Amino acid sequence: MNPILEVSGITRRYGDRIGCADISFDLYPGEVMGIVGESGSGKSTLLNCLAGELIPDAGRILFDSRAEGVCDLLDLSEMQRRVLSRIELAFVHQNPRDGLRMGVSAGGNVGERLMGVGQRHYGNIREQALSWLERVEIPADRIDDRPSQFSGGMQQRLQIARNLVTSPRLVFMDEPTGGLDVSVQARLLDLLRGLVREMGLSAIVVTHDLAVVRLLADRILVMKSGQVVESGLTDQVLDDPHHPYTQLLVASVLQA
Amino acid sequence: MSDYNFAYLDEQTKRMIRRALLKAIAVPGYQVPFASREMPMPYGWGTGGVQVTASTLVPEDVLKVIDQGADDTTNAVSIRRFFEVTAGVETTTEVPVATLIQTRHRVPETPLTEGQIIVYQVPIPEPLRFLEPRETETRKMHSLGEYGLMHVKLYEDIARHGEIATTYAYPARVSSGYVMDPSPIPKFDNPKLDHSPAIQLFGAGREQRIYALPPWTSVQSLDFEDHPFDPSRADGECALCGSKDSYLDEVITDDAGGRMFICSDTDYCARRSEGAA
Numbered sequence: 001m002n003p004i005l006e007v008s009g010i011t012r013r014y015g016d017r018i019g020c021a022d023i024s025f026d027l028y029p030g031e032v033m034g035i036v037g038e039s040g041s042g043k044s045t046l047l048n049c050l051a052g053e054l055i056p057d058a059g060r061i062l063f064d065s066r067a068e069g070v071c072d073l074l075d076l077s078e079m080q081r082r083v084l085s086r087i088e089l090a091f092v093h094q095n096p097r098d099g100l101r102m103g104v105s106a107g108g109n110v111g112e113r114l115m116g117v118g119q120r121h122y123g124n125i126r127e128q129a130l131s132w133l134e135r136v137e138i139p140a141d142r143i144d145d146r147p148s149q150f151s152g153g154m155q156q157r158l159q160i161a162r163n164l165v166t167s168p169r170l171v172f173m174d175e176p177t178g179g180l181d182v183s184v185q186a187r188l189l190d191l192l193r194g195l196v197r198e199m200g201l202s203a204i205v206v207t208h209d210l211a212v213v214r215l216l217a218d219r220i221l222v223m224k225s226g227q228v229v230e231s232g233l234t235d236q237v238l239d240d241p242h243h244p245y246t247q248l249l250v251a252s253v254l255q256a
Numbered sequence: 257m258s259d260y261n262f263a264y265l266d267e268q269t270k271r272m273i274r275r276a277l278l279k280a281i282a283v284p285g286y287q288v289p290f291a292s293r294e295m296p297m298p299y300g301w302g303t304g305g306v307q308v309t310a311s312t313l314v315p316e317d318v319l320k321v322i323d324q325g326a327d328d329t330t331n332a333v334s335i336r337r338f339f340e341v342t343a344g345v346e347t348t349t350e351v352p353v354a355t356l357i358q359t360r361h362r363v364p365e366t367p368l369t370e371g372q373i374i375v376y377q378v379p380i381p382e383p384l385r386f387l388e389p390r391e392t393e394t395r396k397m398h399s400l401g402e403y404g405l406m407h408v409k410l411y412e413d414i415a416r417h418g419e420i421a422t423t424y425a426y427p428a429r430v431s432s433g434y435v436m437d438p439s440p441i442p443k444f445d446n447p448k449l450d451h452s453p454a455i456q457l458f459g460a461g462r463e464q465r466i467y468a469l470p471p472w473t474s475v476q477s478l479d480f481e482d483h484p485f486d487p488s489r490a491d492g493e494c495a496l497c498g499s500k501d502s503y504l505d506e507v508i509t510d511d512a513g514g515r516m517f518i519c520s521d522t523d524y525c526a527r528r529s530e531g532a533a
Contacts, residue, residue: 079400101408105415108408115411116404122414122480144415 002064004029004170004202005050010059012045018226019045023059025221025231029169032196032203034217034234036210036249042226043206044174050204051091051172052081063088066169086116090163094175096155099162100147106133106158107143113166132161136191153184157191164195171203177212189215210253214238222246263310263343269293273311273466277457280468285434286398287381292464302335302360303461305377309358312373312457313339318346320354325362325503325520332360349523361424363445365502365524368454370471376439378460381467383427383437403435406478414483423488431474436467438475444487444503449475492517497528 003026012019020042027033035043048054050061052073061073065088073081085091093099100109110129111119119125130140136157138150147155156176163171176192177185193216196203205216213220213234220237222230222245230243241247261267269291276290295303313319319339323331327349335358336347348354351366358375368374384394387405397403406427413421426443429435438449439458449456449469456469469475479485490504495516502524504517519525 078396082400082402104408105412107415108411111411112404112408115407116402120407120479120481122411123482125411126415 001028003027004064006062008060010049010056012049012054012056020226023228027202029202030200032205032217034213034220035206035223036208036213036220037223038208041223043223047172047174047206052085086113087166088169090168090171092159092163092173092176094178096159099159102148105144105146109158109162110165117166128165132165136161153180156188169202171201173203173205175207192216210238260342263313265310270311273307276466277468280466281470284432284469284473285430285436285467287465287467289464290466292461299462300379302331302377304459305358305375306335307461308375308457308459313343313345313356315345317356318348318354320348320357322359322362324360326522328522351523361440362520363441363448365521368452370453372454374454374456376458378439378458381437381460381463381465383435398434401433406435410478420483426477428475428477442503444489446477447487490517494519494525497525499528
């Protein structure tokens with residue numbers, strides 16, 4: 001099986017400071033990769049480089065796209081990259097306000113990607129929006145409400161629906177459960193797990209919450225000061241951490 | 257004879273605007289920036305249209321000016337007077353006689369012909385402005401042809417009102433691929449832009465943009481397959497000339513709820529009434 005994403009030597013500096021340095025890994029179809037580390041460890045920089053929001057100073061990102069085969073995301077023209085990111089990639093932001101149009105109804109938010117790829121049938125767009133709202137457990141009668149009228153958890157679920165409506169191959173998630181209370185977090189994780197399995201999604205999840213990675217991720221990268229200090233299968237790394245920083249991270253989790 | 261340069265603007269300015277116009281004609285629907293001048297009227301009163309008219313006007317031209325369809329409202333009268341004084345050109349109210357027509361918010365009912373130029377006054381040239389406030393981003397969206405957002409607006413209309421509730425400044429796609437704002441004409445007039453034999457020029461003075469449609473350019477109003485574009489008009493007929501297919505204005509006639517519908521295009525209405533009499 002070919003990897004869906006081959007990352008090699010990604011480096012991004014902020015002046016003299018290092019955002020992330022020489023990061024390489026492969027991601028296979030259907031696999032979920034967790035990136036953990038404390039604030040400032042470079043995990044968001046790495047994710048933004050992968051998702052095309054930041055341009056890395058060095059490295060290659062080979063993506064196995066449905067439409068064009070394997071291509072280097074950094075070599076694509078802006079137009080190609082934008083088309084790709086509307087159809088095959090998705091980005092779930094930590095704050096739903098960054099990923100949603102707050103002034104547009106829930107249905108319009110979900111439908112935007114469909115209209116962006118050329119769908120011009122109102123009835124069909126609405127039907128798909130409804131079916132996605134149902135999948136993320138948003139009541140159908142809220143379809144014409146604006147996200148600003150939704151709770152935080154609902155906004156986050158709406159953002160997920162909006163991103164997954166075009167059946168992307170690869171989803172980037174930045175702290176998808178950040179800022180939600182635990183019971184809402186649990187349901188969101190449940191939902192994400194179901195969707196990943198059902199749709200065969202590959203995903204890269206950035207989080208500082210080890211419980212989230214344990215539930216979602218098959219493999220993890222542990223980052224510190226812009227470097228990957230440890231990587232491996234999730235359970236293996238979390239149950240038997242080798243690097244002192246990983247040990248500290250695992251030991252710091254509060255036990256309820 | 258007046259002490260003004262012909263048509264008020266100096267020759268250098270006219271050349272600058274003509275260069276912008278040529279570029280706009282060459283790339284239909286593309287918004288060309290130009291160095292808009294101060295004009296002796298406030299922004300929003302047609303400074304863009306007046307500059308385009310001044311730059312295209314020649315002494316042989318016969319000028320007609322329309323404001324909301326009428327030849328006798330403030331904006332029309334004053335701009336017509338302006339060019340009578342500064343350019344000394346002949347003016348008219350009749351569409352078939354005019355060679356250059358400057359208009360605010362209407363396209364004449366009488367079909368335009370080859371050789372005529374129509375100049376639109378445009379307040380906001382950017383159709384994406386209220387969907388995406390960043391000009392840097394809207395320019396990128398135009399260059400990449402990313403117009404999904406435009407349909408999101410129409411989707412919202414249908415979701416909220418059951419139909420596309422945009423009734424003026426209705427966005428249209430030009431054959432070049434650009435989506436343009438046809439200026440605040442009622443959507444009833446949108447079909448008249450499509451394959452028009454006249455040259456159509458759009459000037460936005462405050463926003464410093466010029467765009468254009470060469471003759472016989474395809475202009476398609478955006479819509480959904482199951483909610484096709486509908487150039488609606490008030491259901492009624494003109495109380496003066498009896499026209500059943502012109503665009504109508506509603507006029508309140510007293511304080512007791514009395515009202516009547518009349519053609520918004522005064523020239524069309526007057527010539528129909530004369531013909532009938």
